[in-house]
Amino acid sequence: MAQHIYFDESGFTGNNLLHPDQKYFVYASVASDDHEAKEVVESVIRRYGIQGGELKGRNLIRFNRGRRAVDEIISHFEGRVKLSVSDKKYALACKLFEYIFEPCLSEINSVFYRVGFHKFIANMLYIEFVARGAGAEDIFAEFEELMRTRDEAKLGSIFASSVHPENSPILVQIREFAQCMADDVRKELRAIGDAGLGKWILDLTDTALFTLLANWGTEYDQITAVCDPAKPLQHDQSAFDVMIGREDRVFSDAFGERHPITFNLSGPIQLRDSKISHGVQIADALAAAGAYVFTGATDAHATRWRSIIAGIGHYGSIIPDMDEVDIRDVRAQRNAVLLMELHSRAKAGKNLVEGMPEYIHIISRMITERRGHP
Structure with missing residues (x-):
């Protein structure tokens, strides 16, 4: 029964x-x-x-x-x-990674998920938001509006209102990455619409x-x-x-x-x-x-x-974890470097995933050796 x-x-x-x-x-x-x-x-x-x-x-x-x-x-x-x-708010930060970053890394997304890059980005955005970091509220509001309407016209100026002289380096990198990769985000928005998934997407x-x-x-x-x-x-x-x-x-x-x-x-x-x-x-x-x-x-x-x-209360729960952004930890240090590399490649118009598994291995080893743990 x-x-x-x-x-x-x-x-x-x-x-x-x-x-x-x-x-x-x-x-x-x-x-x-x-x-x-x-x-x-x-x-x-x-x-x-x-x-x-x-x-x-x-x-x-x-x-x-x-x-x-x-x-x-x-x-x-x-x-x-x-x-x-x-x-x-943290759930929205996770959604931002899912629809802004993941489409650009889809060829080898398991590599990034395995090192917790998605958690690093989401928790960093969440910290910026709750601490009222300059521009963070605008990024969240613009992203939510974009996902609600799936208006491709908004991609041309995505996150433009978040520009502020006091933006943190992390926020600048996330915003500029999204702006550089707008075409990939546009494809993802169209796929959502074609599959009929958009009405309750968030x-x-x-x-x-x-x-x-x-x-x-x-x-x-x-x-x-x-x-x-x-x-x-x-x-x-x-x-x-x-x-x-x-x-x-x-x-x-x-x-x-x-x-x-x-x-x-x-x-x-x-x-x-x-x-x-x-x-x-x-x-x-x-x-x-x-x-x-x-x-x-x-x-x-x-x-x-x-x-x-x-x-x-842990079944599918979406709760922030500050350990993911503790810069004293090898995991957080590696993901901070990864973000800088992805940001640099995006701005230069380079392939985001080419050689990335090897790059992750190298920076992991370098960070570990620097900490005195060969």
């Missing part, structure tokens, strides 16, 4: 990842069934005097009584919850849901997925439909880590409004708890949930 998994989110803003009041996106999932979910919801509503006859996570976390109710839900479903948590829903389902698939032979009817899922479910009845389990070892990439769905994803699905209400409360923790709350509930989420 297929295991029911219920899903809902907190912080959905679609393609607007720079929304000032919704800085985190949390997608929650819980393994249960309609009968159990109904019993739990009705019990919580009755004992905590919750109005409206429905659990609404965003309302529950506003008051101590509601947080107590959520805490009970978390305890009840211990071991049956998985979350995906993403910092939207949204995080599909990625989070897919990753969660893949990880649940390592525990259950078949899954019935029940989701809140988010707009991206209403628009296109083709990536999930191909998993209906798929019984093989496939893993990817990309980027040095092993991840499941298949799962077995019992049928198309069921889209149910929370008003008629108690399981979705449970997922909604769990997602709200995750978002509440990341807002910086320090009450007793937030403190307890923070330690729990550390163990259940």
Whole structure:
């Protein structure tokens, strides 16, 4: 028999990842069934005097009584919850690498991913943004607008508004690289349009849901997925439909880590409004708890949930990692040199990937030897 998994989110803003009041996106999932979910919801509503006859996570976390109710839900479903948590600004930085850098390096992209170059660029951009580095906000805003509209006319002056005398060297290199490689970016934008992928290109829903389902698939032979009817899922479910009845389990070892990439769905994803699905209400409360923790709350509930989420909130999560840009580390030093080399080649109109594996090997050895570790 297929295991029911219920899903809902907190912080959905679609393609607007720079929304000032919704800085985190949390997608929650819980393994249960309609009968159990109904019993739990009705019990919580009755004992905590919750109005409206429905659990609404965003309302529950506003008051101590509601947080107590959520805490009970978390305890009840211990071991049956998985979350995906993403910092939207960092996610946008990752998207920038994916659509500005990756198309230019696609011939040997695995080489760059293997050394963590994508993480270096994304984390550097994120640091610039949160530190309000001169021009960083403009780069993010222009990139988001470009991806929303896919207006090729904007490529002619891409990131021009970010030019500032106080730009950091990193920001200058990233901006000028993008400007020099505008033709490659243009081809990528056209490919997105031709494939019909553009409407929700920056949204995080599909990625989070897919990753969660893949990880649940390592525990259950078949899954019935029940989701809140988010707009991206209403628009296109083709990536999930191909998993209906798929019984093989496939893993990817990309980027040095092993991840499941298949799962077995019992049928198309069921889209149910929370008003008629108690399981979705449970997922909604769990997602709200995750978002509440990341807002910086320090009450007793937030403190307890923070330690729990550390163990259940890593499935496809997109969170910055400052170790990737610690210039004392060989990895960060190498990627800083790589960026300078790519920037130099782009400005000179040279081939970006020719001899690059050998170049990476040489600079890795030089940096290591310089540090006294032959």
